[in-house]
Amino acid sequence: MAFKKVCSLDEVPEGDALRVELFDEPIALFNLDGEILATQDRCTHGDWSLADGFLENGVIECTLHWGKFCVRTGKVKAPPACAALTVYPVKVEGNDVYVDFESGKVND
Amino acid sequence: MQNFAIIGAGLAGATACRSLRDQGFEGKIFLFGDEPYEPYDRPSLSKSALATKSAPPLLMGCNWSEEYRVEKCLGVRVEAIDLPSMRIEVRSGSDLKFDKLLFATGSRARSLRLDAHSETLGLYSLRTLDDCVALQGAISPGAQVIIIGGGLIGCELATTIQKMGAKAIILETANELLLRVLGKTIGSWCREELEAIGVEVHTGVSITHVDLDPSFREVRCGDGRRFSGDLAIVSVGAEPVTDLAEHAGLACARGIIVNSVGMASSDTVYAAGDVASWPLRSGGRRSLETYLNSQNQAAVAAGAMLGKGEPAPQVPISWTEIAGHRIQMMGEVTGPGDVVTRVDPGGTGMTVCRLNGGELQSVVSIDQTADFSFASKIIERRMQVDAKSIRDPLIRMKDVFKLAAKTIA
Numbered sequence A: 001m002a003f004k005k006v007c008s009l010d011e012v013p014e015g016d017a018l019r020v021e022l023f024d025e026p027i028a029l030f031n032l033d034g035e036i037l038a039t040q041d042r043c044t045h046g047d048w049s050l051a052d053g054f055l056e057n058g059v060i061e062c063t064l065h066w067g068k069f070c071v072r073t074g075k076v077k078a079p080p081a082c083a084a085l086t087v088y089p090v091k092v093e094g095n096d097v098y099v100d101f102e103s104g105k106v107n108d
Numbered sequence B: 001m002q003n004f005a006i007i008g009a010g011l012a013g014a015t016a017c018r019s020l021r022d023q024g025f026e027g028k029i030f031l032f033g034d035e036p037y038e039p040y041d042r043p044s045l046s047k048s049a050l051a052t053k054s055a056p057p058l059l060m061g062c063n064w065s066e067e068y069r070v071e072k073c074l075g076v077r078v079e080a081i082d083l084p085s086m087r088i089e090v091r092s093g094s095d096l097k098f099d100k101l102l103f104a105t106g107s108r109a110r111s112l113r114l115d116a117h118s119e120t121l122g123l124y125s126l127r128t129l130d131d132c133v134a135l136q137g138a139i140s141p142g143a144q145v146i147i148i149g150g151g152l153i154g155c156e157l158a159t160t161i162q163k164m165g166a167k168a169i170i171l172e173t174a175n176e177l178l179l180r181v182l183g184k185t186i187g188s189w190c191r192e193e194l195e196a197i198g199v200e201v202h203t204g205v206s207i208t209h210v211d212l213d214p215s216f217r218e219v220r221c222g223d224g225r226r227f228s229g230d231l232a233i234v235s236v237g238a239e240p241v242t243d244l245a246e247h248a249g250l251a252c253a254r255g256i257i258v259n260s261v262g263m264a265s266s267d268t269v270y271a272a273g274d275v276a277s278w279p280l281r282s283g284g285r286r287s288l289e290t291y292l293n294s295q296n297q298a299a300v301a302a303g304a305m306l307g308k309g310e311p312a313p314q315v316p317i318s319w320t321e322i323a324g325h326r327i328q329m330m331g332e333v334t335g336p337g338d339v340v341t342r343v344d345p346g347g348t349g350m351t352v353c354r355l356n357g358g359e360l361q362s363v364v365s366i367d368q369t370a371d372f373s374f375a376s377k378i379i380e381r382r383m384q385v386d387a388k389s390i391r392d393p394l395i396r397m398k399d400v401f402k403l404a405a406k407t408i409a
C-alpha cells in the first residue's frame, strides 16, 4: 500500500478527467461531482486514452470506438469493449490527490 | 413460451440477442448465421486483421450463447420464410415456427457491371472473414493490387495494402475519392495522404472490362485506358441482403422498409443493421452501413419486439482509418448551412463542421477524437451552439459542449 501524489485537485475540475503518466501504466483521474476516481487510462478495447472521453453519470465513453466503462467499478457498460478497467484507490488530502497504483484491481 | 428467430449472426444479430435478454425476454432465441463463425468484428477485416494476417476480434465473450441462452445455429442458411404460417425454413429441410422474427442479414459487396467477355471469377471483394482470408493469402510484399472503387473500404484497403509492403492502385469513377461519404474537402485531403504513402490514385476511371489471364491481368476502362496488376479487388459499395424478405413479400427498396423502431409490415417482423432501410432524423430513410447505427438499431428493434421500442430515427455515425489517420463522422455532410473547418493548432488534425441555424448538422474529424466525441454529443442532443466558438479552433469542443449544456440548464 503506497499512496503517491499524482496531481492537485484543481487539475481535475468537476465533470472532467486528467491523464497521469507516473506509473508503469498511464492512469485517468475523473471528477464525479467532487469525488475523484482513478482507472487505467488505456481503453481495454482499442489501446486509446480514456481521459479525452465523454464523462457522464459516472460513465466514461472512449473516443475511439465508443466503448463505455463505469469509472467507479471499471466495469464495461457498452461494447465493443469487453474487459473491465483496472481501478485504483484514491485519497484526497487538502488540494492533493493521491493514488495507490500497486493496489489497483479489476472487478469482475 | 415464445420463439424469437434472428436471421444473420453479425453485429446486429448478436446485439439483438444480448439486448433481448438485457430487457428481460424469457422465451427462446434462435440465431441463424450462414457464416460458420462466431460473430466477429467486420470493420477489422479491411484494417488490422488483413494487415497482420490475423483473425478479427470476436464480438461476444466465449460462453456468450450459454450466458444469454441463445440457440446458435452457425453455418446454417435460412432458405425461405413463410409469413402467413410464421415458419422459417433452413437448408437442412427442417423448419421452425416463430412468434417474432428479426432480419439481421446485413449487406453484401456489390459486383461490377462488366462487358460480357470479362472474367469475374478471380476478382476479389471484401465483406466476410472468408474474403479476408483469401486476401491475406493473395497479397504478398511487392504485389501490385488494383482496387476498383475509392470509397471507404477501397481507401482502407489501399492503406492496409501499403502497410503489407504491396502497392495499391485505386481506380475511382467519380472525380474525387470518398465523395459520397466525406465530401470534396476531406476526399481530396485523403487522396493526398494516400498518395504520400505510395498509393497510386486514378479518378474519373470507369472500368468496363477485366482480363484475368495469369500472365496479363488487366482492367480496361471505357475510354481505352488499361491498368495491370497481380490482383484486383472490387470495392464498389454494398447492397442490403433482402432476397429472403422480398420473397416473403415484405416491402423493400435498397433495404427492408421499417419504421423508427425497426418494425416491418407487421408487428411480427423486424429488421436492423445494414439490411434495414431505417428512418433518418434529417428526413428520408436508408440503409446506413455503419457499425454504430447497426448496433443501435438492433437494441431498439429488440425492445420493439418486446413491445417497448422507443422511436429512434438515426443520425449516421461512423469511423474509418485512412493513410494512418483516424477519421470520424456524424450527420449528413452535405446540406444547407455553413461549412466551418477547424484546423488543430497543435497537430495535423482538422474538424469540418456543418452548421445551420445554431445547430451542428454534421461533423467530420481527422485525428481529433476528443473534439469529435463532444461534437457528436452536441449533434445527438440537438444542442444550440455558439457559432463563434465553433469557428475558433482554440476553443475545445469539450468547452463548446459544456457551454451549451449550461445554456440548457
Ligand SMILES: Cc1cc2nc3c(=O)[nH]c(=O)nc-3n(C[C@H](O)[C@H](O)[C@H](O)COP(=O)(O)OP(=O)(O)OC[C@H]3O[C@@H](n4cnc5c(N)ncnc54)[C@H](O)[C@@H]3O)c2cc1C
Pocket (backbone or CB within 6 Å): B007, B008, B009, B010, B011, B012, B013, B032, B033, B034, B035, B042, B043, B044, B045, B046, B076, B077, B078, B079, B104, B105, B106, B107, B126, B127, B128, B153, B241, B244, B272, B273, B274, B275, B288, B289, B290, B291, B292, B294, B317, B318, B319, B320, B321
Ligand atoms: C471491410 C469492412 C469494413 C468496415 N469498416 C467499418 C468501419 O470502419 N466503421 C463502420 O462504422 N462500419 C464499418 N463497416 C460496416 C459494418 O461492418 C456494418 O455496418 C455492420 O457489420 C453491419 O452489421 P449487420 O449485422 O447488419 O450485418 P453483417 O455484419 O453483414 O452480418 C449479417 C450476417 O448475416 C448473414 N446472413 C445473410 N443472409 C443470411 C441467411 N439467409 N441465413 C443466415 N445468415 C445470413 C451474413 O452472412 C452475415 O454473417 C465495414 C464493413 C466492411 C465489410
